[in-house]
Structure formats: C-alpha cells, structure tokens
Amino acid sequence: MQQTSASITAERKHSHVDICLHREVCFDAQDTGLASWRFEHNAAPEINAAEIDLTTVFLGRKIAMPLMISSMTGGYGEALSLNRMLAEAAEKYRIPLGVGSMRQALEGNSHRESFAIVRKSAPSVPVYANIGAPEVASGLSSAQLSLMLELVEADALIVHINPAQELFQPEGSTAFRGFLDKLHTITSTIPVPVIAKEVGCGISAIVARKLADAGVRAVDVAGAGGISWQKVEECRYIEKFDHDNRFSPSALDELLNWGIPTSVCLAGIAALKKQHPEYEPLSVVSSGGIRNGIDIAKSIALGADIAASAQHLLKALHEGTLQHTIETWANDLKAVMFLTGSATIEQLKQAPIHKQH
Numbered sequence: 001m002q003q004t005s006a007s008i009t010a011e012r013k014h015s016h017v018d019i020c021l022h023r024e025v026c027f028d029a030q031d032t033g034l035a036s037w038r039f040e041h042n043a044a045p046e047i048n049a050a051e052i053d054l055t056t057v058f059l060g061r062k063i064a065m066p067l068m069i070s071s072m073t074g075g076y077g078e079a080l081s082l083n084r085m086l087a088e089a090a091e092k093y094r095i096p097l098g099v100g101s102m103r104q105a106l107e108g109n110s111h112r113e114s115f116a117i118v119r120k121s122a123p124s125v126p127v128y129a130n131i132g133a134p135e136v137a138s139g140l141s142s143a144q145l146s147l148m149l150e151l152v153e154a155d156a157l158i159v160h161i162n163p164a165q166e167l168f169q170p171e172g173s174t175a176f177r178g179f180l181d182k183l184h185t186i187t188s189t190i191p192v193p194v195i196a197k198e199v200g201c202g203i204s205a206i207v208a209r210k211l212a213d214a215g216v217r218a219v220d221v222a223g224a225g226g227i228s229w230q231k232v233e234e235c236r237y238i239e240k241f242d243h244d245n246r247f248s249p250s251a252l253d254e255l256l257n258w259g260i261p262t263s264v265c266l267a268g269i270a271a272l273k274k275q276h277p278e279y280e281p282l283s284v285v286s287s288g289g290i291r292n293g294i295d296i297a298k299s300i301a302l303g304a305d306i307a308a309s310a311q312h313l314l315k316a317l318h319e320g321t322l323q324h325t326i327e328t329w330a331n332d333l334k335a336v337m338f339l340t341g342s343a344t345i346e347q348l349k350q351a352p353i354h355k356q357h
C-alpha cells in the first residue's frame with residue numbers, strides 16, 4: 001500500500017520517541033561544556049533561602065521557573081497521551097511548553113487532536129507551535145500558519161532549524177536555500193513572536209545574529225551535549241536500508257558528533273550582545289543536554305533567560321517521575337541561588353562564574 005506523506009510523518013514522529021527512549025543516541029564525543037564552569041561560592045549570601053524567587057518573565061509572560069518543556073511530539077496516536085501528560089505538568093508547575101513539529105497537522109486532519117490537547121490541558125501557560133526550517137524554506141501559506149497557531153492557541157511559533165538531522169534522515173529535506181528570507185516574512189506577518197531553535201547541533205553567535213536580523217525574538221541554542229539527531233536518524237536509516245555506506249567510516253563518527261556545545265553557544269551569544277548592544281533584546285533559551293537545576297543555573301549565568309529540556313523530561317515521564325524531576329530541578333536551582341547570594345533570576349544572571357581549566 002502506498003504511504004501518504006501524512007502517514008510517513010506520523011510513523012517518523014512515533015519512531016523518534018521510541019528511539020530516544022530506548023537507544024543510545026547521545027553525543028559520545030561532545031558534552032555541553034557546562035560541567036567545566038563553576039560558580040564562585042558566596043560565603044556571605046545575605047539572603048534567606050526561603051525567600052528565593054524562581055519566577056521570571058519570558059517573551060512577556062510570567063512563568064514560575066526558568067524552564068521550558070522542549071518541543072517533542074504530536075501527530076500520531078500515542079502522542080495524544082504524551083502531550084496531555086507533558087501539558088498537565090507544564091500547567092501544574094506554571095512553565096511553558098512547545099509541541100512537536102506540526103507538519104503532520106498541515107498534511108491531514110487525522111491527529112490534530114494530539115496537538116489541540118496541549119492547550120486544553122495547559123490553559124494558562126505559554127504554549128508554542130512548532131514547524132521545521134524545510135517547511136519554512138518551501139513556503140508556508142498564511143492559512144497554514146494560522147492553522148498551526150490556532151490549533152494550540154499559540155503564544156509563539158518555534159521554527160526548528162535542523163540541517164544535520166535532515167541530512168541524516170532517510171526521507172529528509174536538505175533544501176535550506178532562501179530560509180532566512182522566508183523566515184523574515186513570517187516574523188513580520190504573524191501576530192506572535194517567533195523562536196528559532198536548533199535540535200542538538202547548536203546556534204553560533206553569527207547565526208543568532210542572522211536570525212535576529214530576520215526578526216526572531218528568541219533563539220533556543222539546542223546545542224551539542226544531549227541527543228544527537230544525526231544518531232537518531234542514523235538508526236532509522238540503518239533500519240530501513242540495513243547499512244549506511246553514505247560516508248567514509250572515519251568521517252561518520254565526526255558527523256554523528258557534529259555540533260557546538262551548549263555552553264559555547266551561550267558564551268558566543270553573550271559576547272555578541274556585549275559587543276553589539278542592539279542584539280540585547282534577543283531572548284536566549286539554553287538547551288541540549290540539560291540534566292539538572294545546576295545546568296539551568298549555569299545557563300542563566302552564561303546569558304540564557306531560561307533553559308529547556310526534552311530527552312531527560314521524556315525519560316522521566318516514561319518512568320513516572322516527571323513531576324519529581326521538575327521539583328528536584330527547582331530545588332537544585334534554589335540551592336545554587338542561595339550559595340551565590342542570588343535572591344532572584346535577575347540576580348543569578350550576574351552571579352560570578354568561572355571556566356575551569
């Protein structure tokens with residue numbers, strides 16, 4: 001039977017969750033680099049731990065802590081319950097969440113409820129729609145953009161830019177020419193902010209600047225250190241063709257581990273903002289390998305406004321520990337804030353942090 005593009009997309013989204021839960025697909029030759037940064041201990045913090053305030057404002061909305069549940073899924077049967085549980089956690093802890101790529105919702109109406117359930121289960125927190133750079137580059141109509149935004153009553157649109165993933169994906173699209181111009185058209189026409197994110201290879205300062213010039217209000221660096229989407233797609237390629245001889249064996253390893261570590265992305269964008277204050281308004285999300293609240297704290301001290309996590313929170317959901325994980329990450333973050341004398345997230349942004357050699 002001939003597969004439709006909607007059924008191919010649904011199958012891919014299903015296998016992504018499966019592979020991320022059950023296969024070893026993290027970078028092995030790269031980490032986030034966050035472990036090599038250490039806060040300066042403050043022996044006289046002059047604050048009471050009980051008064052530490054984790055609330056912050058992201059894209060104009062107050063949230064309870066600087067953490068977002070990253071875009072993951074939607075568009076196939078089981079995605080409905082996954083998205084419902086992720087959204088319930090986001091609502092309970094008053095943090096934003098992104099839905100997975102909405103390409104499937106544009107291709108047909110069979111699983112649109114798996115996206116709509118997110119807004120139903122998270123009525124009061126920021127929810128972000130999501131679409132990929134290849135779809136943007138090939139041109140999205142205003143009807144398609146409205147459909148995605150309305151389906152989740154989106155507070156922002158996330159555009160994921162994933163050239164390495166598309167390169168490795170058996171059915172990937174590598175037509176990226178013209179993406180920035182098309183992105184600019186979207187940022188100047190839709191009624192909500194646009195967040196540009198990678199999916200694990202990181203965003204350099206040069207690219208962040210181009211994205212800001214194209215009108216995006218935030219970049220989510222999604223740097224190297226967590227999932228390698230090249231590895232995820234390599235698993236799918238080998239399952240489909242039983243081999244991969246596309247690349248030299250010696251090059252393959254480097255390509256599978258390709259990317260800019262999360263901490264390097266953050267430091268680069270912070271330096272850009274310092275050198276060119278006109279980019280100061282660009283909000284920054286730190287993601288790619290975030291493992292705990294100390295990673296969140298370090299991200300903020302290195303210039304991020306909030307952090308985001310996908311794989312760790314998905315695994316926690318799978319193990320029935322999602323709520324506990326979010327609570328412990330909040331406790332980790334409070335511990336660092338106490339020990340650096342930071343009563344608020346704004347103060348944490350100024351906390352002294354040093355690179356270890």
Ligand SMILES: Cc1cc2nc3c(=O)[nH]c(=O)nc-3n(C[C@H](O)[C@H](O)[C@H](O)COP(=O)(O)O)c2cc1C
Binds near residue numbers: 072222
């Ligand atoms: C199962 C799964 C599916 C994902 N699907 C999407 C997606 O549809 N759109 C997107 O922008 N990112 C997607 N991502 C990427 C994440 O949002 C995130 O950028 C990336 O995994 C790096 O973060 P991490 O190391 O915390 O997982 C997905 C991640 C996971 C784990």
